[in-house]
Amino acid sequence: MSNALVGIGPTPVEVPSVVHDLADRLRSGATVVPVWRNEYGGLTVRLETECGSQRSYLKWVPDGAPCPDPLAEADRLLWAASFTPVPRVLDAGRDAQGSWLLTAAVEVRGEIASSAIEPRWHDRAERSAIAIGIGLRRFHDALPTDTCPFVRTAETRVAALTAELGTAERATTAAALGTPPPVDRPVVCHGDATVPNTLLDRDGRFVAHVDVGDLGVADRWSDIAVTTRSVTRRYGPGLEPLVLTAYGVAPDRERTAYYRALWDAEESVRVRQGVPDVGGARAAALRQRRRAS
């Protein structure tokens, strides 16, 4: 969900004891391999057992963190899994410290699919950008809007966003965003269709999406606008036309600008809400921000 720098990098990630304890409870004896830290103190680790089978991913989010609740993500994964490739839910829950989601590793011929954010895909950015565009189009074509129980239109997002603001700021934010553009095509949107949330096989072909906690029916441009910007931010400029062509749509400046501005407004509220001080999450997020800056 975040567009800030996170995760995979050369600096070792400390796994808080709350995550080790949870991992032990869910998969006794498994090795805990840190994979990704989001900027709200959420941490994803891979759990590997001795025999090498049953690899899984555990996402833990501290209580009160302003990012999608793993339990809400579990509901969306369970619904979406019959239509599109997403991780299989193994467990989800909540306790006083936070919420978690355990999923089976997405594998292709015995190999774990890799996130398009991994360094090897930067060297093949054009191919990866195309795979990301193809993957997003498949997602939008596959999921049925009429039976989707989740809604995330511009109107619902603006209402949720402005509810977090004081009166004066509410008025300025609403005025700055303006009226949402007319819907081009309603689809089930991923909600965070970024480079890190797209998984590729060893040849760079699209395999699956992860991180669907914000999935819901909306105009397709609410995803496309975020996907193209993520490709520019993660791989560099010049690739957006490839994503759009692979998706099969002409550029739409007005909708792109609107949905990026809406995303940024939501992000600034989340950043202000900050990282809850649970299990060392706040200290870890601060260290990460310092490293990234």
Ligand SMILES: Nc1ncnc2c1ncn2[C@@H]1O[C@H](COP(=O)(O)OP(=O)(O)OP(=O)(O)O)[C@@H](O)[C@H]1O
């Ligand atoms: N089941 C899975 N199979 C393979 N890889 C996975 C799986 N679940 C998570 N991952 C990897 O872990 C990373 C982090 O997971 P996820 O995107 O759900 O975390 P997040 O904290 O919500 O991310 P964000 O910073 O985008 O909010 C993914 O980008 C992906 O590389």
Ligand SMILES: [Mg+2]
């Ligand atoms: Mg993610």
